[in-house]
Every structure is written in C-alpha cells, then in structure tokens.
Amino acid sequence: MLHNKTYTKSFIALTIVLVLCFFVNISLGSVSIPFNEVFKSLTGGLTANPSWQYIIQDYRLPKAFTAIIVGSGLGISGLLMQTLFRNPLAGPFVLGITSGASLGVALVIMGASIFSGILGMFLISKWSLVIAASIGSFLVLLTVLIVSTRVRDTMAILIIGLMFGSITTAVVSVLSYFSSMEQLQQYIFWGFGSLGNLSWQELAIMFLIYSLGVLLSVLSVKALNTLLLGENYAKSLGLNIKKSRLLIIITTSLLAGTITAFAGPIAFIGLAVPHITRQIFITSNHKILLPAVFLLGAIIMLICDSIAQLPSTDYTLPINAITSLFGAPVVIWLLVRKRKMLF
Amino acid sequence: MLFGYWLEKEKCYFNLYEILKLVTEKQQHIVLRTENLSIGYVSKKEETIVASNINMSLYEGELVGLVGANGIGKSTLLRTLSNVQNPLKGAVYINDKNIKTYQPLDLAKVMSLVLTEPIASKNLTIFELVALGRQPYTNWIGSISENDLLEINKALELTNIQDLKHKKCFELSDGQLQKALIARALAQDTNLIILDEPTTHLDIYHKAYILKLLQKLAKETNRTILYSSHEIDLSIQLCDKMIVMTKDYVETETPCSLISNGAFNTLFPKDLISFDKKSGNFRVKK
Numbered sequence: 268m269l270h271n272k273t274y275t276k277s278f279i280a281l282t283i284v285l286v287l288c289f290f291v292n293i294s295l296g297s298v299s300i301p302f303n304e305v306f307k308s309l310t311g312g313l314t315a316n317p318s319w320q321y322i323i324q325d326y327r328l329p330k331a332f333t334a335i336i337v338g339s340g341l342g343i344s345g346l347l348m349q350t351l352f353r354n355p356l357a358g359p360f361v362l363g364i365t366s367g368a369s370l371g372v373a374l375v376i377m378g379a380s381i382f383s384g385i386l387g388m389f390l391i392s393k394w395s396l397v398i399a400a401s402i403g404s405f406l407v408l409l410t411v412l413i414v415s416t417r418v419r420d421t422m423a424i425l426i427i428g429l430m431f432g433s434i435t436t437a438v439v440s441v442l443s444y445f446s447s448m449e450q451l452q453q454y455i456f457w458g459f460g461s462l463g464n465l466s467w468q469e470l471a472i473m474f475l476i477y478s479l480g481v482l483l484s485v486l487s488v489k490a491l492n493t494l495l496l497g498e499n500y501a502k503s504l505g506l507n508i509k510k511s512r513l514l515i516i517i518t519t520s521l522l523a524g525t526i527t528a529f530a531g532p533i534a535f536i537g538l539a540v541p542h543i544t545r546q547i548f549i550t551s552n553h554k555i556l557l558p559a560v561f562l563l564g565a566i567i568m569l570i571c572d573s574i575a576q577l578p579s580t581d582y583t584l585p586i587n588a589i590t591s592l593f594g595a596p597v598v599i600w601l602l603v604r605k606r607k608m609l610f
Numbered sequence: 611m612l613f614g615y616w617l618e619k620e621k622c623y624f625n626l627y628e629i630l631k632l633v634t635e636k637q638q639h640i641v642l643r644t645e646n647l648s649i650g651y652v653s654k655k656e657e658t659i660v661a662s663n664i665n666m667s668l669y670e671g672e673l674v675g676l677v678g679a680n681g682i683g684k685s686t687l688l689r690t691l692s693n694v695q696n697p698l699k700g701a702v703y704i705n706d707k708n709i710k711t712y713q714p715l716d717l718a719k720v721m722s723l724v725l726t727e728p729i730a731s732k733n734l735t736i737f738e739l740v741a742l743g744r745q746p747y748t749n750w751i752g753s754i755s756e757n758d759l760l761e762i763n764k765a766l767e768l769t770n771i772q773d774l775k776h777k778k779c780f781e782l783s784d785g786q787l788q789k790a791l792i793a794r795a796l797a798q799d800t801n802l803i804i805l806d807e808p809t810t811h812l813d814i815y816h817k818a819y820i821l822k823l824l825q826k827l828a829k830e831t832n833r834t835i836l837y838s839s840h841e842i843d844l845s846i847q848l849c850d851k852m853i854v855m856t857k858d859y860v861e862t863e864t865p866c867s868l869i870s871n872g873a874f875n876t877l878f879p880k881d882l883i884s885f886d887k888k889s890g891n892f893r894v895k896k
Contacts, residue, residue, distance in 0.1 A: 353730040489752040493745050495731040503692065503725075504745045504798070505718030551733040554751065 274555055277548065281562040285335075288569040292334065293327045295578040326463065329470050331569065333462045336477050337533055338540070338568025340526045342560040343484050344519040345537030346544075350491045350553070351515050352424060358538035359523035363411060363431035364404040365534075368527040369458065370435045371403025372396050376454045377439075377446035393469065396457070400528035405520045407431050412516050459585035460531035462572055473529045480522035484557060487514050491553040535590040539598045540564045546601045567594065641705060641801045641834040642668040642691065648699035649683065649690045657698055660686045664700070666853065666862040668836060670801065673828040674862075675821075675845035676838040678855030679878055684838040685806060687855065691836070692723055692804050704802060718746040722798035724791045724805040732780035736790045739779060740765055743797030765796035768827060785816040789823070796827065803827075805837035809844075817841055821848050842874065846890045865890075 294305045300323065304314045308323045345358040359365055375395050414427050443451050465473070490511035493501040502508055523537065544559045545551070568590075575589040648662035660683035668674055678684050689695045691702055693709050702709040704720050712720075722743065729739070743765070744758040754762070766772045769789045779787060788808055795803045808824070809817040821841065825848045828835045836853075839845055845852055846865040853862045854873045861873055868874060874885040874892075883892045 486750070489745065489748070489750060492752055493742060495729070495734060496739075496742055497725075497727060497730040499694070499725055499727060500723070500729065502694070502714070503718060503721070503723040504742070505713075505715035506745070507714060545733070549733075551731045552738060 274548070278558065278562070281559070281566065285562055285566050285569075288566050288573070289331055289335070292331045292569045292573045293323060295573050296322070296327060296576050297578075297581050297583070298322055299578075325467075329465050329467055330463045330572065332470060333465050333473070333530060334568040334572045335565040336473060337462060337526050337530050338536055338564035338566070339561040340477050340480065340522040340564070341533060341537040342540035342544070342564025342567075343481065343557065344522040345539075346541040346553070346556060346560050347484060347487070347491065347515050347519050348537075349541055350494055351512065353494070353497065354424075355542070356538070358541075359404075359519065359527075363407045363428040363435075364520065364523045365527055365532040366428075366432045366435040367403035367405070367407030368400035368524060369403070369532055370407075370438055371399035371401075372457055373435075373439045373442050373454055374403075375399040376457070377442040377450045397525075397528040401520075401524045404524035404527060408516055408520045408524075412512070457531050458587070460533045460587040460590075462530055462568075462586055463583075465529060469529060473525055476521055476525045480518050480525070481561075483514060483518040483521070487511065487518060488553045488557060490515070495551055530586075532587065533590060534587050535594045536564060536568060539594045540567060542598055543567070543601060638669045638671075639705075640667050640703075641670050641672075642666070642836065643703040643706070644691070644700065645703070646700035647690070647697050647702065649686050649695075650698050651686075651695075652698070659698060661855065661860050662699070664860045666860075668802075668834050668851065668862075670834055671828055671832040672834050672850040673825050673848060674834070674836045674851045674853060675841075675849040676836065676853040676855065677840070677842050677845060677877065678838075682855045682857065684855055687853075687860075688804055688806050688836075688838055692721060693717060715746055718798065718800075720800050721802045721804065722795035722800040724788075724795050724803070724808055726806045726810065729779065729791075732778065734779050735776055736766075736771060736779070736782070736793075737762070737775040739790055740775075740793045740797050743794040743799075746798065761799055762797050765793040768796055768830070769793040769823065784811045785813075785819065788812065788816075788820055792820075792823065792827075796831070800833070802834045802836065805835070807839060808837050809839050809841050818844055821845065824848075842877070843891050 290302075290305070293309070294300060294302050298319070300314075300316075300319045304316075304319055305323060308314045308320050309328075314320045314323075341359060344364075348357040348359060349355055351357075411424060411428055411431070414424065439454070443454070490501075490506055493504055493506045494511070496504075498508055501511075526533065540560055540563055541556070544556055544563050547563070548555055548559050550556065571589045571593055572586060574593060575584045575586050577584060644664050644666050647664040648659055649664070650660040651658045664687070676684055676687065686695070690697050691709075693702070693712070696710075704712070704717075709717065734742075740762050741754055741758070744754065744761060745752060747758060748754065763772075766775055769792055771786065771789050771793060774782065774786060774790070779790070782790065792803075792805070792808070795805075805824070808820055812820065821837075821839070821844050824835050824837060827833065828850075846869070849865055851862060852865050852868055853860060854868055854877065856873075856876050858876075861868065863871075863873070869887055869890065872885075877885070878892075881895075883894055885891075886893050
C-alpha cells in the first residue's frame with residue numbers, strides 16, 4: 268500500500284529528474300557546448316562564443332520548453348481519453364484526433380492549390396497549418412463523441428477511430444496523387460513531427476492554449492475519478508455526464524489539437540505515458556495521476572528529444588520515430604515485469 | 611419440513627405483530643412511493659408496456675425484495691425507480707417529492723445504487739471505492755473532509771471490510787467486492803439504496819450473507835433497501851416486504867400474505883416447478 272508520503276517522495280524525485288533532463292537536453296546537440304557555458308548562458312551570463320548564446324537561447328531553450336509542453340500535454344490528453352472511454356487502448360492517436368489534424372494539414376498543404384490556386388498559396392503559412400490541424404482534430408473528436416453516444420461498446424469507438432485513420436490515409440493519398448513534390452515533402456516533414464522551429468512567439472501562443480487545457484483537466488479531476496466507477500455509477504452519484512464528457516473532450520482537443528498543430532503528430536506518448544505512470548504510482552486516483560503524468564510526459568519527451576538529436580553529430584532523427592522506438596519497449600518491459608495490466 | 615412450516619407460521623405471527631405495531635404507532639415515513647406507474651420502452655413507432663398500474667409504498671427501515679421470472683421486467687422497474695429511464699405513465703416519489711423534480715446532485719443524496727455491471731476500474735482500493743460514494747458531498751476536486759472520513763469508516767465497519775480497505779478491487783472475491791459496493795452505497799448516506807441482483811455469482815453461503823447483511827443494514831441504519839433477486843426462499847425469510855412481478859400484476863406485500871394469497875405460484879409456468887407453501891421453497895415436479 269502506498270501512503271501519501273511515498274507519493275510526495277516520488278513527486279520530488281520526478282521533479283529533480285525533470286530539471287536534470289531539461290539541462291541535459293539543452294546541453295546536447297549537434298554543436299557541442301560545454302556544460303558550464305550552457306549554465307552561464309541560462310543564468311544570464313555571457314558565453315565564450317556568441318553563437319553558443321544564440322543556439323541556446325533561440326533554439327535549444329524553446330525546443331526544450333516545447334518538449335515539456337508536448338510530453339505533458341499529450342500524456343494528460345491520453346489519460347483523459349483512457350478514463351473517459353474506460354479503455355486502456357485509448358489515446359489521442361487511436362481515437363483519430365491526430366488523423367483529423369493530419370487531414371486538415373493535408374487539405375491545406377496539398378488541397379489548397381487544387382481548389383483555389385493563388386489564394387491557396389497565400390493560405391500556406393504556419394498559422395493556417397495550426398488552424399487547420401486544430402479544426403481537423405476537433406471535428407474528428409466530435410464525430411467520435413457523437414458516435415460514442417449511439418454505440419455503447421467502447422471497442423466500436425476504437426474501431427471507428429481507426430476507420431478515421433484509414434479515411435485520412437485515403438484522402439491524403441488522393442491529394443498527394445495530384446500535388447507537387449514540394450507539397451508532398453512539406454506534408455511528410457510535418458508528419459515526422461518536430462519540436463524545433465518554434466519561435467518564442469509561437470511557443471507563447473501554444474503555451475497559452477496548453478495552459479487552458481491543463482487548467483480544464485484539473486477542473487475535471489473529480490469527474491474523472493467518478494467515471495472510474497463507470498458511467499451509470501457516475502450518474503447515480505449526481506455527475507452530469509454530458510457536461511463532464513464535453514469538458515473532457517474539449518480539454519483533450521485543446522491539448523492534443525494544439526500540440527499536433529504546432530509540433531506535428533507525435534505518436535505513442537499519449538498512449539504510453541499514462542500506463543507508465545500507473546505502473547509507477549500504482550493508483551487510479553487522478554489527483555495523483557494528473558501531476559504524475561505531467562512530470563513523466565515531460566521527462567520522457569525530453570529524453571526522446573535528446574536521443575533524436577544524436578548528440579555530437581549533424582543528424583536529427585524524426586522525433587516521431589524516437590518516441591515509439593524508445594517508448595514501446597519501456598511499456599512492454601513494464602507490463603511483462605509487473606504482469607498486471609493496471610487501469 | 612414440519613419445522614420449516616412452524617418457522618413460517620411463527621414468522622407470520624411475528625409479521626402480523628409488526629403490522630399491528632405499525633398501525634398503532636404514528637405513521638412512519640414513506641421513502642419510496644409509486645403512483646399508477648407504467649413502465650416500459652418507447653421506440654420510434656410504439657411503446658412497449660412491460661408492467662402497468664404499479665402502486666407501492668416503501669417505508670424507512672424496510673428491506674424489500676423484488677422477485678420475478680427472467681425477462682419479466684425487474685430491471686426495467688428498478689431503472690425506472692432510479693430515474694435511469696422515464697416512466698410511461700404515473701410517477702415515482704422519493705421522500706414525497708417527484709423524482710423528476712430532483713436535481714441530479716440532490717437525488718444522489720437520497721438514493722444510491724448498486725448495479726450488476728462491474729466497476730470500470732478494478733485498480734481502485736476498497737477505501738477509494740467507498741470514498742467515491744462521498745462525491746455528492748465533496749468540493750470541486752473531491753477532497754475528503756473529516757465528516758466524509760467518518761462516513762467512509764462507518765460504512766466499512768457496517769459491512770465488516772475494514773481489513774480489506776487497502777486491497778485493490780482486482781484482488782477481491784466476488785463476495786468481498788459486493789460488500790465493498792454496498793459500503794460505497796452506504797457512504798453515499800441516502801434514505802434509499804437500490805441493488806440490482808446483488809446475489810448473482812455468489813455461492814449459497816454468500817447469497818445468504820449478503821441478504822442478511824442488507825437486513826441488518828436496513829434495521830441498524832433505518833434505511834430503505836430495495837433489491838431484485840432470484841433468491842425467493844431466502845427473501846421470504848429475510849424481507850419485510852416483497853414485490854412480486856408477474857405478467858399480469860405487480861404486487862407489494864409482506865412475504866406471509868404473499869404466501870397465503872398464492873402469489874408465488876403464479877411466478878413461473880407451472881409445468882416444471884411449483885411453490886411449496888409449507889417450506890417456502892420451489893419444488894421440481896417429478
């Protein structure tokens with residue numbers, strides 16, 4: 268049995284690990300910068316080499332913050348979906364939020380020129396991608412939600428999510444058949460996911476929506492805990508199911524939609540982080556799980572990003588590949604070791 | 611056999627005495643009342659009436675068993691009484707207030723449920739499970755207050771599962787889990803507890819144990835406990851009142867008067883089994 272005291276210890280430990288990962292993440296990269304210089308730059312001092320200063324403050328620092336936002340945000344939205352649908356396989360990716368975002372982006376990148384010529388070219392900016400991804404993910408989630416009220420079977424909802432994935436792939440292949448090499452490449456690169464390339468301004472906007480999402484997720488903690496009993500019990504406890512469900516879905520689409528919009532479809536994190544957290548904290552209480560998922564998501568994303576940098580080489584691997592390559596074995600190992608699938 | 615008959619008779623006298631006491635004492639509080647209730651389903655074209663003209667009054671502190679054949683509509687009745695589905699006609703009153711006029715949170719403070727469906731997460735500890743019963747009373751994030759803790763411990767104590775409180779639900783046997791679910795309903799601190807088939811999947815000992823526990827809870831906490839069950843013989847021995855559902859009528863009476871007016875004989879088709887008045891059991895025809 269775990270007492271609250273043990274939780275406090277774990278939280279302190281995780282926070283320390285997070286800070287460590289943050290510094291390690293910033294000190295690693297294709298250009299090797301000595302650790303004391305990194306520290307100097309972060310504390311406001313001048314580095315020996317001015318370009319180091321630039322690399323750290325305008326590239327690595329926003330990237331590290333993005334990693335924290337992406338990891339924690341996707342982890343939280345995965346947790347919300349798993350509890351709402353009472354299915355350990357749920358996550359933003361499985362339920363088609365990411366597919367929706369991809370479809371939105373594909374339509375803007377590849378469809379714009381087909382449909383509207385010059386106007387289309389004008390549309391392709393960072394912001395139009397962000398907006399398209401947000402709208403796409405929200406619409407898909409809404410559809411899944413409406414369907415979920417009709418079919419009671421949660422497995423059916425997952426299959427519907429997968430179907431949306433198939434529809435997206437189909438539409439994207441039709442679009443790519445008609446689009447140019449450059450457009451195709453732009454779409455594929457978006458699909459790799461990327462934590463870099465965000466300016467401080469973009470980061471600020473992402474952070475704003477993300478904060479709103481996190482705030483809403485904190486507000487839905489009580490509802491989430493009640494939903495652990497199942498919907499009928501939750502109803503008998505006076506929970507307004509429709510309102511709570513809407514709140515949880517809006518929260519998820521804000522978090523996952525925004526993150527996918529700015530950083531591309533990041534696979535795996537949303538599904539795995541809640542499981543890793545449950546295995547470590549051995550609880551289903553969202554008052555513990557939510558902050559734990561936040562910390563672990565951020566830590567795992569920072570580690571993945573550090574690996575993706577291939578330290579001291581000029582190559583950067585797609586973050587999407589790393590999250591799965593690194594994360595999937597971790598989940599398998601945890602499940603094999605503990606033997607018990609906790610949910 | 612003779613002994614069983616004597617027991618039944620004794621019980622009948624005892625119940626008569628109870629009724630007399632009821633009449634002479636000043637009128638007890640009615641917790642659940644239905645008025646010309648019709649239950650069933652409405653589909654696009656027509657309504658399917660499962661049962662109609664149901665009138666019952668359940669008083670505080672009563673243990674009430676709902677019996678009937680499979681598919682006769684016990685669950686439909688319980689769903690209607692617990693506001694999960696709407697009545698076709700008539701109304702359900704809890705504490706003399708129409709169930710439809712309750713706010714969800716207020717209803718949660720007068721009626722709690724134990725359902726047949728398993729809880730979604732078996733990763734909860736028993737304490738957490740019972741603590742969730744306090745949700746209607748807790749603040750926005752669900753913090754447990756001193757008073758909540760008191761109620762939770764009381765519920766754990768009444769159901770005799772204090773030793774299990776740090777166990778996870780997946781570690782429990784069916785009987786233990788049923789007790790935990792009853793404790794959760796107790797912690798909700800309501801006048802009325804409705805249980806849908808609380809004895810399924812249990813062995814004969816635990817069936818008796820759970821029903822005996824419900825009887826004790828009804829007496830000790832003065833709550834009205836309504837449950838549906840196929841344990842007719844056990845229910846006859848333990849209930850204050852029983853609701854018998856057949857195709858033609860729904861009757862609410864004391865077990866004794868139900869036996870004497872032959873209500874149990876009409877429960878099932880007569881080709882295979884028949885009710886033996888003396889022993890209060892069903893017998894297979896040879």
